[in-house]
Amino acid sequence: MGGLLSILKGGAKEEEPIDIPLNFGAQPSGPEIEYYNAVAGLMRAAPGILNDLRSYSGCGEAIRQAISNPGKATEDAAWAVVCPAVAKLKDYYDFSCALGNAMGAHAGADQQAPVVSPTEQLFPRILSFLGNGDASQNFEQSQALARKLAEILDFATQFDNLKARSASQPAGQPATMSNPNVQNDFSYYRRTVSRMKMNNAQSVAVVSDEVANKMSLFFAHSNPVTKALIDSANVAVMSRTLSLGGATDVFSILAGVSYHMVAKGRAGNDSAFFLRVMVVSVLLYDHIDPAGAFIKNSKINIKASIKVIQSSGGSGADALLNALRFSTQHLNDETTPKAIKQMLAQ
Template sequence: MGNLMQVLKKDGRRCGEDIFLDFENAQPTEEERPVYDQVKVVLDQSVGILEDLESYAGADEAIRNAIANPNSDEHQHMAWDAVCPLVKKLKEFYDYSSDLEEVLPLLLQALCAEDPVASLERKQALAKQFAEILHFVLKFDDLKMSNPSIQNDFSYYRRTLSRMKMNNAGGEDQAVVTNEEANRMSLFYAYPTPILKTISDATTKFVAENKDIPIDNTTDCLSTMAAVCRTMIEQPELSARFHNPETILFCQRVMVGVIILYDHVHLIGAFSKKNNSIDIRASIKVLKLHDNPHLEGLLNALRYTTKHLNDESTPKEVKKMLAA
């Protein structure tokens, strides 16, 4: 197992040196096992969810034909038959986000209830699971944003279902999701990064509801993980310990994810010049250190899903670094 050896403080800024979280090989201890097993049940589904999203082709042609031939029952039926299985798949994605929302507080409780640095060192398998959730979230949302068919399919489904109900054509009987579910799903998919919003809201809710856990514990956990990931990416002697080249991208996604969560939870956020916990300039720079085909998606996540980037307290240099 990797060794989280120390977190030093320099000039009031917490930064990682000689830090290594073994994202490739960490295994649960007996202490971690109860939470680990609960989270694993959910995480085991993530690969299949991403595969389904990557192969999501949409019903664009059938929908175009139906719109172009409004009086053709054949085209209307073909579009409806094409879109219904896709809406079922979108419901699975939506339900999975709810599953992640349920298990995330288990990990936050385990990692933040006591000193977060000591917890990250002692509970590396849980830290790995937390990282795996963030990696999944950013990858899912990046795929979702690049696939306009998702919004188009769902909008067509809702319009057609509403028209069928108005015409007494048995819309309710043919619905693959209930009207109430459709309303919730519509709000979910309206966001460019729906699962990231779900996770951000869940983290904010965790902080608000767990008054016995100091908010600094949660923000320290997030900022420490950001420092860990940044350090493992930028120091060749640490990144050389990875056996899988994809682990660098994994660390980049996780770093961006914890920065976003920190920015939502912390009062002044991750970008303020008064923030002494996250080196945001160095974090942005390490995203560009390695060849990364998903760089723009990660930069967009920082640009558009954070809370405090456009605050007056954000240095102009940082805004310039993230300028689209």
């Protein structure tokens, strides 16, 4: 165990990424069972949400007709397709709330976060379970739960990539803008509801004004689910239910484990999964630690992470590297070594 702890502190010496050979097919046991079952139950909906978002074509044509040829027929037709679309968007938002307490995360800094259920606190509770005390030992003893944490992070990056990519935007381009279909549909819905209220027209709102405001903030972000997880982890650190060191240990261990799963050929057909988990672990670490993930004494070996993406990322390498380029917080800091900046230079 002492060797593992020394690795956690070895970033300045360009140590290999943290390696804890985990059996991600392990069955849950002991204290982890409660958390494992909660995640397993929640994540059953994840594949369906991703497939749904992947095929989300939007209501663009109906909306264009209603705007260019305003009238009862075209406006009623647009409203008829926009309402079911907004209901889908609410499902996406609700699922993200359950993962990372997005509702509390998007409250103003001077506002008190709303009281949430244990399910909505699931992500920070898992971080606390794995990060309090000896994090490396916790990972070794709770390998099934570690896999579920990886699945949450993988869902976050897949959802955000799909949301950010328009039908005409290649997968390798950075997620710098929202999916026009998602944003346009929701904007049209809100404008229509507002107009109906002004005209005292009868309408059945799909979501309340309060929820619509929160959804608007959520979908406006380029990486909404990752942002919700970052905010949730930050709240856990600020509330002292999890130490900053515990949080960074969790993400550095998960990044290192994912790296070795690919670099040492342990991943099998799951290389893309583990590379995504590695990258989103870097993002979370970089946003949570005030010094970021790129400094010389970071717990994550960024150079090794970039190299394994370049060598094993295949067609998805550009998207993963773009996440490090555009979605991290500290890459352009003066404390980031020039060699790392050069590796990520386009």
